[in-house]
Amino acid sequence: MPVKRRPATTRPAATGSPRLLGEHLLGLAPMAVLLLNDLGKITHWNDVATDIFGLAREEAIGQPLRLLLRLPDEHRDTFEPGTSRLRHAWTGGFLVHRADDGPVREVAWWVYPLNGPDRVRILAIAVDVKRLRDGGPGIALGEVLLSPPAW
Numbered sequence: 001m002p003v004k005r006r007p008a009t010t011r012p013a014a015t016g017s018p019r020l021l022g023e024h025l026l027g028l029a030p031m032a033v034l035l036l037n038d039l040g041k042i043t044h045w046n047d048v049a050t051d052i053f054g055l056a057r058e059e060a061i062g063q064p065l066r067l068l069l070r071l072p073d074e075h076r077d078t079f080e081p082g083t084s085r086l087r088h089a090w091t092g093g094f095l096v097h098r099a100d101d102g103p104v105r106e107v108a109w110w111v112y113p114l115n116g117p118d119r120v121r122i123l124a125i126a127v128d129v130k131r132l133r134d135g136g137p138g139i140a141l142g143e144v145l146l147s148p149p150a151w
Contacts, residue, residue: 021141023141023142023144024140024141024142026139026140026141027137027138027139028137028138028139028140028145028148028149029127029132029137029138029149030048030051030127030128030131030149031048031125031126031127032045032046032048032049032051032052032053032124032125032126032127033046033048033049033123033124033125034046034049034065034122034123034124034125034126035120035122035123035124036065036079036081036120036121036122036124037081037119037120037121038081038082038119038121039064039081040064040065040066040079040080040081040122041062041063041064041065042060042061042062042063042064042065042068043061043062043119043120044061045057045060045061049126051128052096052098052105052107052126052128053069053096053098053099053105054098054099054100054101054102055068055099055100059099065079065124066079066080068099069096069097069099070096070097070099071094071096072094072095075092075094078090078092078109078111079111079122079124081113081121081122082121088113089110089111089112089113090109090110090111091108091109091110091111092108092109093106093107093108093109093129094106094107094109095107105128105129105130106128106129106130107126107127107128107129108126108127108129108132109124109125109126110124110125110126111123111124111125112124132149135149136149137149
């Protein structure tokens with residue numbers, strides 16, 4: 001018996017990011033941004049990283065991330081340049097012990113391998129999951145911050 005095919009439907013083209021009153025409507029969340037060199041050592045550490053992981057920038061720069069944060073064994077290769085695990089972007093989440101013996105944090109990660117002309121090889125972005133879940137993102141309308149993230 002032949003299968004009846006429905007004609008293709010047309011959908012309006014995507015309009016990009018959501019808008020309100022003609023301005024872009026954005027969700028905001030504080031994110032730790034880290035860069036690692038070809039040896040897996042930290043070369044960039046922002047203020048949100050200090051807040052999430054309990055280490056000042058000066059203490060973190062030049063240290064191997066996988067050891068500094070006591071990352072779980074099954075995820076250490078993710079933060080090592082050139083390993084087979086990090087040939088493509090990796091996303092995931094796991095518990096991380098703060099370096100200052102503060103509370104354990106559930107952290108969501110986005111890890112990207114880089115191949116630029118300098119020695120930077122990994123971009124890692126991290127978010128404190130509990131804070132994002134409990135406080136939610138902030139809201140901006142165009143360049144106006146309507147509600148900052150709740151932390």
